[in-house]
């Protein structure tokens with residue numbers, strides 16, 4: 337059965353179940369090229385004939401009331417007022433030929449989940465649309481937020497060249513949900529919980545505990561010195577587990593009668609029952625009674641458990657949204673996917689990026705790795721290149737920190753901003769005695785992770801961000817050069833420098849561990865040369881192995897049983913100078929390419945000794961290769 341999943345709760349939008357709420361949905365949508373004009377549709381039903389069509393795996397078109405105030409079952413709904421929205425980010429190229437009349441694309445939410453999201457706080461649907469657009473989405477139409485939708489999605493493992501051990505979350509199809517052990521939880525309406533309406537009206541009164549107030553013997557308890565009113569003011573600021581711990585540790589706190597204000601605080605933002613939003617509509621007669629009964633109800637009520645699950649997912653989505661709400665993308669806009677009417681980009685650039693996909697491929701739609709660029713910005717570096725510091729902004733997506741924007745600040749306090757300048761910043765302070773000569777970037781497939789400044793005295797600043805072992809790219813920054821950056825709705829994905837003069841080969845490619853230090857001659861092929869591959873996700877890294885002829889004592893090659901060379905190592909008298917290209921033994925098995933290093937093959941090493949200290953020198957290294965890479969390496973001394 338084909339179906340599609342709710343963007344928020346990860347459960348199928350379907351009429352296959354008896355529960356009416358599961359079939360009702362809304363979409364947030366845009367009609368290209370007006371990507372910035374995002375709208376909310378009226379309520380549609382997956383149960384109505386012709387309400388949605390399937391066009392192959394994962395390509396679903398919904399017919400929705402254009403007006404957000406309308407429902408599919410309104411008597412006066414004009415059928416001609418419906419719009420056709422392809423669910424998901426944009427449309428795969430292969431689909432656009434089949435149904436060119438479908439002019440909108442968007443993301444679906446159960447109508448109930450949308451209402452629940454609105455209870456959490458204000459949502460700017462343009463920001464939400466961009467955030468959804470920026471995330472990977474797989475065949476079953478489930479957005480990869482990095483969580484398992486509170487148990488509503490199952491893990492699915494896969495291998496691709498860019499992610500040899502990748503995994504993602506797949507939505508349960510309706511037939512799986514029927515049999516799934518937790519199905520009644522996921523199928524329970526999180527918005528409509530009649531028991532809660534009853535509880536808020538409950539008038540049961542709880543008497544204060546009959547514990548005697550502690551005597552002076554407890555004077556060693558520091559809380560004894562505080563007036564009761566102060567204690568009663570402190571407790572509502574603590575989480576319930578902390579209050580329970582404190583009551584275990586302090587007899588004074590244990591004997592304290594917790595006031596209504598304490599019990600009421602448990603239903604506020606940040607506490608365990610913030611999702612019981614009914615209290616904002618009807619103040620309960622007793623907060624304590626409501627708290628006690630809610631604790632009982634939450635163990636029994638699947639609807640309340642589902643409410644808590646979807647609320648938690650909504651908080652996560654809101655957190656992503658809030659990072660960029662009201663934050664404009666700074667710099668001069670150039671024509672891009674989201675902003676096609678801006679100035680055309682007609683400069684020549686060298687661009688540092690990993691995983692940024694061309695939007696002409698279906699890979700761009702079925703994003704299993706890599707990222708989609710939505711906006712492009714340009715700035716010009718000043719002449720002379722004097723900065724007091726570089727402020728690097730970050731956003732956190734899927735619990736990982738990404739660079740979102742840059743601010744180049746001059747000694748006079750003027751600055752040039754590029755991208756999303758968020759409140760979360762790290763500053764690289766530059767010495768007044770040196771000026772910036774380049775930028776080093778640490779690149780992941782999902783965006784730029786860290787940045788460091790290279791100075792004209794050949795030193796590198798500390799990194800801002802999390803460079804870890806991500807591939808590096810160096811860009812030299814001549815004064816007055818234009819800088820181009822591409823973004824999704826939250827992250828910096830690529831950084832380009834205008835090509836004014838010949839760009840050093842070292843600046844045109846990835847380096848696996850680090851960019852070779854200044855002064856090391858290195859001339860990789862321009863534009864990747866024979867390394868160039870069409871798919872941005874399988875671009876190779878360049879590695880540099882530096883050997884010191886005077887202390888070289890051996891060269892080893894590591895080979896698979898097919899005699900494919902997997903690694904070459906230069907060994908020195910001081911092993912800390914040893915330098916490796918590729919892999920050491922045992923060789924890593926790559927599931928996506930079983931033929932390269934078969935699982936049962938016998939790897940072996942072959943080495944020669946070199947008497948570097950005695951004056952022996954390498955005169956030539958020959959490589960024989962076929963399409964898969966090097967087969968044979970010969971070293972002459």
Ligand SMILES: [Zn+2]
Pocket residue numbers: 342343344345346347445446449
């Ligand atoms: Zn939902």
